[in-house]
Amino acid sequence: MTEQKILFECPLSFSLMSDDQQEQTGGNGRAQIDQEHLYLLSETGETRVFPLRELLHIEEKDYRLLLPFTFNEQLHLFNLGFKFEDFTGTLSKCHHEILMQDMLIKEKTREKDVISEYAWFNEKGEKNRQGKCELRLFETSLAVIPVKGDILRLPLGNIRDLQPENYSLTVNMDGGEKVVLSQMGAQLDPFKKILSDTLNNLSSKTQSFLQELLPETDAPTIHKVSHLLKEGKIACREDIQAISAPLWAGIEEKIALSPLGDEYEFLKSLGRQDKIGVGFKRGLLGGEESDYFWFLIPIYGGKPGGPGNAAVLEAGSIHLPVENPKEVKGGEEKDPEDDLLKQEGKATYFFRIMDRGAYAALKDTTELDGQYDEFITAFNRCMQEVNFRREPIYLPGKRLSEPRFVKYRYAVKRLPELRRLRDLFIGRVFHQTPEQWRNDTQALLAFNTRSRRDSEKWEKGE
Numbered sequence: 001m002t003e004q005k006i007l008f009e010c011p012l013s014f015s016l017m018s019d020d021q022q023e024q025t026g027g028n029g030r031a032q033i034d035q036e037h038l039y040l041l042s043e044t045g046e047t048r049v050f051p052l053r054e055l056l057h058i059e060e061k062d063y064r065l066l067l068p069f070t071f072n073e074q075l076h077l078f079n080l081g082f083k084f085e086d087f088t089g090t091l092s093k094c095h096h097e098i099l100m101q102d103m104l105i106k107e108k109t110r111e112k113d114v115i116s117e118y119a120w121f122n123e124k125g126e127k128n129r130q131g132k133c134e135l136r137l138f139e140t141s142l143a144v145i146p147v148k149g150d151i152l153r154l155p156l157g158n159i160r161d162l163q164p165e166n167y168s169l170t171v172n173m174d175g176g177e178k179v180v181l182s183q184m185g186a187q188l189d190p191f192k193k194i195l196s197d198t199l200n201n202l203s204s205k206t207q208s209f210l211q212e213l214l215p216e217t218d219a220p221t222i223h224k225v226s227h228l229l230k231e232g233k234i235a236c237r238e239d240i241q242a243i244s245a246p247l248w249a250g251i252e253e254k255i256a257l258s259p260l261g262d263e264y265e266f267l268k269s270l271g272r273q274d275k276i277g278v279g280f281k282r283g284l285l286g287g288e289e290s291d292y293f294w295f296l297i298p299i300y301g302g303k304p305g306g307p308g309n310a311a312v313l314e315a316g317s318i319h320l321p322v323e324n325p326k327e328v329k330g331g332e333e334k335d336p337e338d339d340l341l342k343q344e345g346k347a348t349y350f351f352r353i354m355d356r357g358a359y360a361a362l363k364d365t366t367e368l369d370g371q372y373d374e375f376i377t378a379f380n381r382c383m384q385e386v387n388f389r390r391e392p393i394y395l396p397g398k399r400l401s402e403p404r405f406v407k408y409r410y411a412v413k414r415l416p417e418l419r420r421l422r423d424l425f426i427g428r429v430f431h432q433t434p435e436q437w438r439n440d441t442q443a444l445l446a447f448n449t450r451s452r453r454d455s456e457k458w459e460k461g462e
Helices: 081-102 185-213 219-226 237-243 245-256 261-270 356-360 366-385 397-401 408-414 416-424 434-450
Strands: 008-018 023-033 037-042 047-051 059-061 064-068 073-078 109-121 127-138 141-146 152-155 159-165 168-173 178-182 277-282 291-299 310-317 347-352 425-430
Touching: 008 081, 023 081, 064 081, 081 141, 109 141, 109 185, 127 185, 152 366, 159 185, 168 185, 185 219, 185 245, 185 277, 219 237, 237 245, 237 277, 245 261, 245 291, 261 291, 261 310, 261 434, 291 366, 310 366, 310 434, 347 416, 347 434, 356 434, 366 416, 397 408, 408 416, 416 425, 425 434
Parallel strands: none
Antiparallel strands: 008 023, 008 073, 023 037, 037 047, 059 064, 064 073, 109 127, 109 178, 127 141, 141 152, 159 168, 168 178, 277 291, 291 310, 310 347, 347 425
């Protein structure tokens, strides 16, 4: 292991607090920062090493730093004197660089080192945060990296439009949030152009993919539906059919010819067909030749309290043109560290739509329509935030401490949508034989409606 260079060092006082705010130790000493660690060297000769990956956030209060860590300890640093700002800036920068890795961005950087002021507004128009930042543009996301505070990662697929105005640029998001970027000086116009070009390129790629997938569909229809399906988003059948019923029929024909055609038909027979959702993405694993689709089918309705209260996710490849309508599936399921779709056709993923007790008490299933619409919104946001990976959703908490999965802990702490999906996750069914898959699917659905505790997971095959 190569020793890392110390980037900053200064004397200070410290207090290490437990989760219940009891002081464990304290005193005077020195702090050192390298790219991945904060070192606390006390006057007594004892050294504590704090990995920056375990740091949840940096809080400033009255020239004190409050640093909570994932291992339920909080470090208080004070008496830094005139080095307070430089120490805080160095710590924030090193922390941000690690978090950029852990936010699952494995993409080519298109633009960086763009200095700006930012203001972040929620969907109600209320200003949540503001300050100086660096802008870093990736192939499918824009990162706003504040000098102080948490990183904002804006998936480009969630950007509704750009509004240039009076030497500033407003980035409007689909959910109603917006980021106003200003004080960019000479960098404004070049950044605005490259961001606009990147958004246009993503839109063009989505439309060209849909045109190849459904060559009989006219260009205006492709353009309209591309807004629903941009950057891998799941879109519901009813929304697609509102634009073009033949287009939906064409999508189903392609799925029927894919390796997952039989699974789709089986799940479709159990599900709410008007609420079936599909998504597509080109080059998810880094190659233009890799075309992927996923479908999400809600299973509820019929007899109240009967098998249901589930959303079922299946994913696989779709080849253009389709040369082999059916492929033999089999083999062992592994826990890959790559994208959601790397092990295509190996497992089916199941989620609760609402609390099990509430589902059992329903008089009718009308309420589930609204619950499911909220589920799709959370699912789309989550999958774009985690760059279409599945491990952050299904891995149990104890496995997040394993070295190869530690990178997911930050995403779990940071993203409420991801925490919600982890809570709703029921289990997964592996593909070994068609009969085994169907039997396990029915067993899982029965388990889900039989169980009354939301924390219970289906564990067969795990």
